[in-house]
Amino acid sequence: MTDIQTLHILNKSPEHPRANRCMEMMAAGDGLLLTGSGVLLLATGQLPDASKVFALAPDVDARGLGHIAGNAISVDFTEMVTLTLEAQKVISW
Amino acid sequence: MTDIQTLHILNKSPEHPRANRCMEMMAAGDGLLLTGSGVLLLATGQLPDASKVFALAPDVDARGLGHIAGNAISVDFTEMVTLTLEAQKVISW
Amino acid sequence: MSETASETFTLVITGAPYSSQAPETALGFAQAAVNAGHRIDRVFLYGDGVHLASALCAPPSDETHWPEEWSRFLADHSISGVACIASALRRGLVDETEQKRYELPAANLRHPFEIAGLGEWVEGRIKSTRTLYFHAGD
Amino acid sequence: MSETASETFTLVITGAPYSSQAPETALGFAQAAVNAGHRIDRVFLYGDGVHLASALCAPPSDETHWPEEWSRFLADHSISGVACIASALRRGLVDETEQKRYELPAANLRHPFEIAGLGEWVEGRIKSTRTLYFHAGD
Amino acid sequence: MSTLIMIDQPPYGAWTGREALDMAFSLAAFDQPASLLFTGAGVNWLRQSQDAGGIGQKTVEKNLSAAPIFGIEAILADRASCKSYGLEESSLIDGVTLVNNDAALLSEYDHTAFAG
Amino acid sequence: MSTLIMIDQPPYGAWTGREALDMAFSLAAFDQPASLLFTGAGVNWLRQSQDAGGIGQKTVEKNLSAAPIFGIEAILADRASCKSYGLEESSLIDGVTLVNNDAALLSEYDHTAFAG
Numbered sequence: 001m002t003d004i005q006t007l008h009i010l011n012k013s014p015e016h017p018r019a020n021r022c023m024e025m026m027a028a029g030d031g032l033l034l035t036g037s038g039v040l041l042l043a044t045g046q047l048p049d050a051s052k053v054f055a056l057a058p059d060v061d062a063r064g065l066g067h068i069a070g071n072a073i074s075v076d077f078t079e080m081v082t083l084t085l086e087a088q089k090v091i092s093w
Numbered sequence: 094m095t096d097i098q099t100l101h102i103l104n105k106s107p108e109h110p111r112a113n114r115c116m117e118m119m120a121a122g123d124g125l126l127l128t129g130s131g132v133l134l135l136a137t138g139q140l141p142d143a144s145k146v147f148a149l150a151p152d153v154d155a156r157g158l159g160h161i162a163g164n165a166i167s168v169d170f171t172e173m174v175t176l177t178l179e180a181q182k183v184i185s186w
Numbered sequence: 187m188s189e190t191a192s193e194t195f196t197l198v199i200t201g202a203p204y205s206s207q208a209p210e211t212a213l214g215f216a217q218a219a220v221n222a223g224h225r226i227d228r229v230f231l232y233g234d235g236v237h238l239a240s241a242l243c244a245p246p247s248d249e250t251h252w253p254e255e256w257s258r259f260l261a262d263h264s265i266s267g268v269a270c271i272a273s274a275l276r277r278g279l280v281d282e283t284e285q286k287r288y289e290l291p292a293a294n295l296r297h298p299f300e301i302a303g304l305g306e307w308v309e310g311r312i313k314s315t316r317t318l319y320f321h322a323g324d
Numbered sequence: 325m326s327e328t329a330s331e332t333f334t335l336v337i338t339g340a341p342y343s344s345q346a347p348e349t350a351l352g353f354a355q356a357a358v359n360a361g362h363r364i365d366r367v368f369l370y371g372d373g374v375h376l377a378s379a380l381c382a383p384p385s386d387e388t389h390w391p392e393e394w395s396r397f398l399a400d401h402s403i404s405g406v407a408c409i410a411s412a413l414r415r416g417l418v419d420e421t422e423q424k425r426y427e428l429p430a431a432n433l434r435h436p437f438e439i440a441g442l443g444e445w446v447e448g449r450i451k452s453t454r455t456l457y458f459h460a461g462d
Numbered sequence: 463m464s465t466l467i468m469i470d471q472p473p474y475g476a477w478t479g480r481e482a483l484d485m486a487f488s489l490a491a492f493d494q495p496a497s498l499l500f501t502g503a504g505v506n507w508l509r510q511s512q513d514a515g516g517i518g519q520k521t522v523e524k525n526l527s528a529a530p531i532f533g534i535e536a537i538l539a540d541r542a543s544c545k546s547y548g549l550e551e552s553s554l555i556d557g558v559t560l561v562n563n564d565a566a567l568l569s570e571y572d573h574t575a576f577a578g
Numbered sequence: 579m580s581t582l583i584m585i586d587q588p589p590y591g592a593w594t595g596r597e598a599l600d601m602a603f604s605l606a607a608f609d610q611p612a613s614l615l616f617t618g619a620g621v622n623w624l625r626q627s628q629d630a631g632g633i634g635q636k637t638v639e640k641n642l643s644a645a646p647i648f649g650i651e652a653i654l655a656d657r658a659s660c661k662s663y664g665l666e667e668s669s670l671i672d673g674v675t676l677v678n679n680d681a682a683l684l685s686e687y688d689h690t691a692f693a694g
Binding site: 102104105106109128129130131149151152169170171173174175177178183185186 | 193207208211214215217218219221222224315316318319320321323324
């Protein structure tokens with residue numbers, strides 16, 4: 001799908017301290033995949049600039065965020081599997 | 094021990110979103126009792142000004158903070174019991 | 187409040203042992219309350235707190251056995267310990283009645299804990315001088 | 325990477341069902357990986373994640389039974405599901421061997437989960453193309 | 463004896479929100495006045511058009527819509543938290559009152575509790 | 579195949595820190611290079627003179643002092659986190675290296691994992 005050095009999978013809400021840590025430690029060009037409560041980042045409008053952002057569609061739909069998911073690339077579980085294999089490295093925050 | 098309207102018991106570290114919320118919702122003159130990871134607030138030096146601050150001694154000792162607990166009133170479990178009864182209201186964050 | 191007045195507490199524990207410090211802090215509090223002449227009306231386990239009532243925990247021998255410590259304390263002082271039925275069934279904590287009802291292979295509720303509904307919490311809240319919550323921290 | 329290359333995954337689940345979404349997300353991922361022709365080498369339950377291996381969960385009938393769904397998936401695809409022994413013993417998850425060793429009143433490990441040490445995680449990590457972690461969120 | 467049940471964890475990712483709702487419903491069932499306050503990431507419970515079928519859970523919107531029927535006095539949401547999660551009043555489910563997270567709010571209740 | 583185990587939760591209040599340590603020790607036991615990074619509230623693991631007897635737990639300082647013996651390559655701590663918790667280098671247990679929480683640090687490791 002894309003060239004990604006490190007894929008960061010974030011399932012914490014934006015208020016969780018680990019969400020900040022994830023943002024701090026991402027390199028420009030890394031990928032960010034939002035899952036679980038992590039998709040709430042879409043609602044805050046504070047997506048990182050320098051990165052490709054993906055969001056797991058069933059989690060986005062559960063939280064009623066389908067209409068603003070356009071700021072990120074929506075992926076299903078099959079695409080999530082592909083992303084984890086294409087990235088050189090995966091970190092689950 | 095003291096006149097307290099509401100006693101706020103906080104067992105979250107200062108980075109936890111609920112710790113901020115507790116500070117936001119305290120009235121001047123309320124009491125703050127730090128337990129568990131809540132005692133780490135002593136290490137940050139950011140105790141609220143307007144409140145009486147207590148810290149549960151065994152939790153302070155566990156975390157090696159005895160030398161700076163002087164910024165708060167150290168209490169044991171027996172004193173914690175008394176505090177919860179003397180306050181008009183207790184909120185466990 | 188006079189020195190000798192006896193007050194009653196309901197304690198609600200929502201954090202699991204060996205995952206949070208909630209059952210530890212709650213026990214320290216409960217022992218101090220009893221030693222000061224107060225009464226613990228009941229202890230209500232809610233959410234992940236129901237794991238405190240497990241009969242199957244086997245922590246390393248050099249660590250405190252929190253379910254055992256709590257059971258002994260409840261028995262010694264004839265205090266009722268109740269695990270919320272909805273929390274317990276989802277999390278795999280059952281007594282023999284629930285084992286039969288749901289045709290499960292075993293029961294794992296530790297004596298003297300019992301299983302009952304949130305009404306026990308509501309009642310404790312109404313009857314007690316103070317209801318205190320012991321949550322997972324971080 | 326070619327479309328048809330088969331890769332292997334080790335999945336580590338550290339969040340409990342009915343407390344976190346970790347086992348749910350992990351199952352969605354695992355099913356998609358298998359459907360895409362990849363192999364799940366093993367699933368390792370760690371920390372609170374060991375509760376997924378409970379044989380005694382009885383969630384309301386209109387809610388997904390995550391331990392049952394996971395057991396069926398593991399059995400259908402002959403995937404090894406391992407609960408970390410240290411995490412499991414502290415949290416009250418035991419098979420018959422551990423029941424006897426610690427003289428416990430019952431066993432509650434759901435088939436086909438097994439109990440073993442962290443070495444299983446290390447081995448999975450070495451052998452698999454990717455090791456992914458499914459933690460509790462919030 | 464009016465009780466405020468606070469929900470500061472988001473829906474679906476954790477169970478505490480559902481368990482907080484059960485607490486409020488239980489109070490109401492025993493004729494004890496109870497209100498709900500959603501704050502922080504908890505306000506995401508209140509967004510319209512949730513659909514949790516894809517993650518194998520029940521949509522919490524339905525649980526919440528039962529609140530008035532069960533006798534919950536008020537569903538409150540912290541204004542600033544709603545703003546930070548892009549929630550306008552028009553994007554909230556029906557029956558929510560916006561308030562400010564502060565000491566004055568807490569002082570209106572005899573009891574305040576979290577589910578976890 | 580060098581692994582960085584990250585610990586961002588404080589000691590005693592939660593078990594994940596101890597379980598992260600067990601992960602690192604296991605890697606080392608199987609001759610897999612492993613380092614520990616303490617960050618956020620996790621840096622409080624590294625304070626001298628902890629005494630957990632009063633809360634019925636084992637002091638984590640002892641667990642941690644075993645790290646070099648078990649073959650852990652390095653014990654790292656985020657500089658900014660230490661500062662925010664009032665930890666000077668002199669108040670840390672022996673053998674800790676201060677680093678900055680950033681992408682450059684992560685790039686030195688093939689794997690990064692949390693215990694929970």
